[in-house]
Amino acid sequence: MASENIIIINGNEFSFESGETILEVARRNNVDIPTLCHLKGATPTGACRVCVVEVEGARSLVASCAAPAANNMVVRTESGKVIEARRMVLQLLLSSGNHNCAVCGTGGSNWTEFQLHVQQMDNSSELCPVWGDCRLQDLAFRYQVTGENFDATQTPYLMETANPFIVRDFSRCIQCGRCVQACNEIQVNQAIHFGYRGAATKIIAAGDRPYINSDCVFCGECLQVCPVGALVEKDGRYNVRPWETQKVRTTCSYCGVGCQLYLHVKDNTVVKIDGVEDVAPNFGSLCVKGRFGYDFIHSPERLSSPLIKENGKFREVSWEEALDLVAARFGEIKAEHGSDSIGVFSSARITNEENYVAQKFTRAVLKTNNIDHCARL
Ligand code: SF4
Ligand code: SF4
Numbered sequence: 262m263a264s265e266n267i268i269i270i271n272g273n274e275f276s277f278e279s280g281e282t283i284l285e286v287a288r289r290n291n292v293d294i295p296t297l298c299h300l301k302g303a304t305p306t307g308a309c310r311v312c313v314v315e316v317e318g319a320r321s322l323v324a325s326c327a328a329p330a331a332n333n334m335v336v337r338t339e340s341g342k343v344i345e346a347r348r349m350v351l352q353l354l355l356s357s358g359n360h361n362c363a364v365c366g367t368g369g370s371n372w373t374e375f376q377l378h379v380q381q382m383d384n385s386s387e388l389c390p391v392w393g394d395c396r397l398q399d400l401a402f403r404y405q406v407t408g409e410n411f412d413a414t415q416t417p418y419l420m421e422t423a424n425p426f427i428v429r430d431f432s433r434c435i436q437c438g439r440c441v442q443a444c445n446e447i448q449v450n451q452a453i454h455f456g457y458r459g460a461a462t463k464i465i466a467a468g469d470r471p472y473i474n475s476d477c478v479f480c481g482e483c484l485q486v487c488p489v490g491a492l493v494e495k496d497g498r499y500n501v502r503p504w505e506t507q508k509v510r511t512t513c514s515y516c517g518v519g520c521q522l523y524l525h526v527k528d529n530t531v532v533k534i535d536g537v538e539d540v541a542p543n544f545g546s547l548c549v550k551g552r553f554g555y556d557f558i559h560s561p562e563r564l565s566s567p568l569i570k571e572n573g574k575f576r577e578v579s580w581e582e583a584l585d586l587v588a589a590r591f592g593e594i595k596a597e598h599g600s601d602s603i604g605v606f607s608s609a610r611i612t613n614e615e616n617y618v619a620q621k622f623t624r625a626v627l628k629t630n631n632i633d634h635c636a637r638l
């Protein structure tokens with residue numbers, strides 16, 4: 262008797278849970294199927310058709326991100342037909358909009374002209390800011406295609422820079438819809454949607470207003486999921502290339518949730534932050550502070566030594582002098598008013614270990630139980 266819930270992918274049998282898509286079964290078993298529009302945790306839309314596979318008995322190629330696995334289904338993920346379809350999809354995407362990276366214009370003769378043209382359009386002195394960190398570019402290399410086979414279509418929409426965090430470059434948008442799903446289904450902010458129709462289609466906020474005049478809360482989820490250079494951090498744009506940075510994993514220090522994030526570090530300076538995907542508690546999502554609030558790290562206004570206020574003015578002092586003064590004053594207050602006249606507030610922005618030390622110091626040294634924490638205030 263045939264076993265239940267078995268799918269055959271590229272000649273190998275895999276079991277699957279009811280409801281799993283072909284893509285999910287493939288990924289779970291390390292079979293690589295490329296995707297562009299697919300966003301884990303969101304409803305599959307089947308918008309880009311990059312993930313198509315051949316299913317025996319099906320009349321046409323099937324979008325594996327949206328098609329459920331079925332018992333005894335026979336799937337081929339890299340057949341000639343599949344590769345031909347993916348190449349076509351990629352060529353069409355590359356020819357729509359401004360994709361001024363190495364994947365366009367391999368004709369040689371028009372390469373320089375093309376680059377100059379797109380740089381002028383972009384009002385920049387360099388190639389696309391995400392060159393080297395772009396899913397479309399990766400796939401173009403993988404399937405060895407360019408946008409040259411089709412007439413290039415340009416977007417009528419101007420770049421939007423009217424906010425401090427995110428540049429929206431509609432000329433590079435491939436309308437995969439990941440940003441819309443991220444905003445609506447993952448963050449549930451419902452700030453952006455598809456607007457207009459046909460060639461005029463655009464991702465819009467608040468009836469086509471800039472992000473800054475919409476319900477956008479600048480969580481940056483859309484930016485993190487955009488597979489191309491259509492949504493880019495404003496600060497790092499053109500200042501940093503992905504291969505120049507080191508990714509350092511850490512825990513966000515803004516609140517007690519403990520979101521996991523990557524600091525992108527160049528020359529000992531944090532130049533970008535994104536969420537670590539697939540790990541708790543945030544699974545890649547961040548809030549505006551965690552994602553964009555890092556300029557304080559290198560601010561020249563940060564205190565670098567203790568200050569003592571004397572006659573209304575601050576004086577820089579050594580740690581020894583500062584701690585001696587604090588210890589002496591605590592001693593005086595305790596002697597005069599008793600231990601319970603002192604209270605200590607610690608912070609959700611420090612580690613558990615530091616909070617432990619704060620309460621130990623309060624109870625064992627100051628001899629009071631007056632200790633609390635900003636997360637409860
Ligand atoms: S978005 Fe990607 S494919 Fe388009 S120009 Fe930039 S790097 Fe190239
Ligand atoms: S930044 Fe956040 S709220 Fe704003 S459009 Fe992007 S996902 Fe939506």
Ligand code: SF4
Pocket residue numbers: 433434435436437438439440441464483486487488489491492
């Ligand atoms: S902005 Fe990015 S994520 Fe949104 S539809 Fe365009 S390409 Fe896709």
Ligand code: FES
Pocket residue numbers: 295296297298299306307308309310311312313324325326327
């Ligand atoms: S990834 Fe499946 S259709 Fe886009």
